[in-house]
Amino acid sequence: MKIIKANDGPLTNFEVLDYLRSRGASKEVAVTVAPSEYKVFEYLVETAACNQTREHVTDFVQKVKTYNLAKAEVLNIINIRPPLPVGIFTIVENCDARLGEAAAEELAEMVSETLPPPLAQPEIQDADQLDETIADGNPQPIADSDGEAA
């Protein structure tokens, strides 16, 4: 086995969940995916990624550009979805110097508005997800290596 490119692009939890759903994983049925893949699915479905859609994530990436955050920090925020400023302080390094308290609160509010809360609503979302992924022949990661949003 030869490694051609060790890091071909980071994936948000949402994208992995989306991919597993398109392969047929869901809460009731798990025949088409391997047991180890299903464990990943079970983990992801309990995080904030379970209700996100592609629009939510691209929308958020667009809006967060004004805050000048590193790509890793944006990825962390999408995966964790902190609704409170204390979560922002955890994720953003040197938060006081770069953002300050007011901006951190603003960012936390924007996160709560743009990304959906992780309450369980899998049935409605599943239908939307499947329609999107069937149309999309070659799904691209949201943020690819040169930093542009899809």
Add this chain to the structure above:
Amino acid sequence: MFSLSLIEHTLRLPPHLLGLSLEKAVRHELEGLFLDKVIAKLGLCVSVYDIRSINGGFIFPGDGAPTYTVRCRLIMFRPFVGEIIDAKLKDYDENSLRLSLGFFDDICIPPHLLPTPSHFWPDPENGNRRRWVWEYQTDDENQTSGSMFAIDEIGATIRFKVQSISYPSIPLEQPNSSKPFAPMVVTGSIDNDGLGPLSWWE
């Protein structure tokens, strides 16, 4: 915590799979080979994302099966340093807290990365079994008593920051009583604002 890795692999396709379409057969073989296995420096393979190209198909003399050179992308679980992850508390002892993600169990928080000061004290309510307790001291002059926050609920969700990932090399011999070998170990820290059990920050 996930990323894609592009690899090239030469694999032999067993004849009993030749009834399937080529792509399905190759995917089946790749999944058997890589799924749920740790690849050094790349992480834990979660899934085969897509197959970029399949070349070859030659049959070597004396062999009954074709050999293909396949390029594919795998979804690898490889958290980066500084990433914040929520995991469940699986077990704890005086040397570490062990957390689990369901699909990955070898996350370890060593004592020096717990919020300072933390102590491993006996729990009076639980038959004096020892557990980790964080002593939160406020900044005033009167520091005689701080509030105690215990980390002892098995199954509670803990938010931690990835400190490092190591891939220890496979030991040649292991004594029978030691823990099973962990090919990938994630070391985490909860020594910061917003980290630790989620119940502390809600």
